[in-house]
Amino acid sequence: MRHTLTEALSGLRRNITMTIAVVVTMWVSLSLFGVGLLSAQQVDLIKGRWYDKIEVTVFLCTAATQGTNCDAGHDATDAQRDVIRKTLESNAEVAAVTYETKDEVFVQFKEVYKDSSILGTMTAADMQDNFRVKLKNPEDYQGVVSAVQGLPGVQKVQDLRGILEPVFAWLNLARVATVGASLLLLLAAALQIGNTIRMAAFSRRRELGIMRLVGASNWFIVLPFLLESLVAALAGAVLACLTLAGLEQFVIIGKAQPAIQTVRWIGWDNIGLTVLAVVAVAVVLSTIPTLIATRRYLRV
């Protein structure tokens, strides 16, 4: 045991520059990897919150609107309205249906655009009667949309998901890019560890040869190298974990949370999960290259 520890320590000291390089590479790549994981969790949090609120809006024809299902120059008739309502209410995916008249919409419109000059040019007649449809499962909007889309009197069916989807697509892309970049860096870090250990093993090949000759077990031979790479990788992992914790404390809790309160932000529980993943990756990325790099010195 003492042999193992002293060998590992002297190995780290002997290759101090390579050790520092490994620690820094590990630090940066694992931090990036952690940020990727955290942003994935953040996207999920936002998605879960917003998707609950998503409604499908069915706009009805007015005298001013055009549409393939509209009778030009006329509002949708009461009969058409009833058919649309029945269709919606009988749909298994629909949770609730509310009807808004032109006047109700105009009240909301005035509220939203109260400081805008556009308000002066609009009247209640420019608004559209509509059904607001709440879905049981916001993911299953396609069935409802296609059920009412072709009905006479329907000018347009709008689902908010369609609008939000590109936003999430971009967020997703950012997440994939972060994780992808971190994976490249992690690959570089793993190769660096492999090289460092191979150099260390090469410089000690005489000892290794004698150890094999006199019957040292493979574990005994590899353990100092494993320890050496593990210490370097874990040092990088600890620095990365501190970086992530700092991110949570100073950026999320300190800045983002007070600024944007409508969104649920990732908390310490998410950090905890990410830290576990980071440490696990550090362990795997240090042991596997080490085992591969020392294999030729163990071949009997």
Place this chain on the structure above:
Amino acid sequence: MITFDNVSKTYAGQTRPALRDVSLDIDKGEFVFLVGSSGSGKSTFLRLILREYKPTKGSIYVAGHDLGRLPAWRIPRLRRQVGTVFQDFRLLPGKTVYENVAFALQVIGKSSREIRTIVPETLDLVGLGDKSERLTDELSGGEQQRVALARAFVNRPPILIADEPTGNLDPTTSVGIMKLLDRINKTGTTVIMATHDSTIVDQMRKRVIELSDGELVRDQSKGVYGY
């Protein structure tokens, strides 16, 4: 102690076997010279005993191990029962005589208390008791080979393999090494020594095994180097 049963070895990528259908028994406590010209298969023979290679055909038993069935993780156990010395000594430069011998015990997990008693004992046996703190690169060739012998024997293995141990030494020094090997043999250790040194073989009058082109051509008790 060692049994070769119709052993052949052909190295990968070669058609001519390095060892061809060799069968022999070496008993416990025997002293055996392995002779033959370069390329006759002596090294292959020794490396097969150490399980550095597996035979292509046949089976080998060493100190109770069936080498054909010995799993890789048990090989270190076999090596602990077979001490080895080479023509080029293979010592660790920059370490003392004591450290070089102790190293062999440390890496097989012996306690430091055991090491502190066995190493000086063994150094006395090889006649280097007073040089234990010297660096190995400061020693003469004969002394270095004694360190190597101490390292090979410090664990008291039942078998000692010596691959041309006198190959780099002058005749007088060689005699000293041979006396030492004989002493180690007298403790009950089986010694197998590959050599080109006809004087030594002729003087010692031990069993001689001769290989030629990978074949066992002579196995003679109390033999000489040539016919």
